[in-house]
Amino acid sequence: MAIKHKLLDEITCDQPCHKGDNYCILKEMMKHDVKYNNRLVMQSACVNKFKYEESKRQQKDIGWNIAYNLWVEKGYAKAFGDLYNEDDSLTVLYNKVIKSIK
Numbered sequence: 001m002a003i004k005h006k007l008l009d010e011i012t013c014d015q016p017c018h019k020g021d022n023y024c025i026l027k028e029m030m031k032h033d034v035k036y037n038n039r040l041v042m043q044s045a046c047v048n049k050f051k052y053e054e055s056k057r058q059q060k061d062i063g064w065n066i067a068y069n070l071w072v073e074k075g076y077a078k079a080f081g082d083l084y085n086e087d088d089s090l091t092v093l094y095n096k097v098i099k100s101i102k
Helices: 005-012 025-032 038-058 063-073 076-083 090-101
Strands: none
Touching (some): 038 063, 038 076, 038 090, 063 076
């Protein structure tokens, strides 16, 4: 199933890139109408949110690659797979994943 613009708007609304000019892979998907499934987009949004929070914690931009590697290494990717529910909002799902590891 292709991701809808409404879902992308919903999951990027609280992302740091939504209001600014910063690059955002999710905004690029929306701009170019890339056809991805909802699960992939939701996990990408979670990693993007994790990247922002971890960068803030480390007081530097850790970049997408490091964020993705940390997401996998720390077990968040597995937790996401175990907890994914397409009816959950990004915020609910992200919080479930983070809390399951901490």
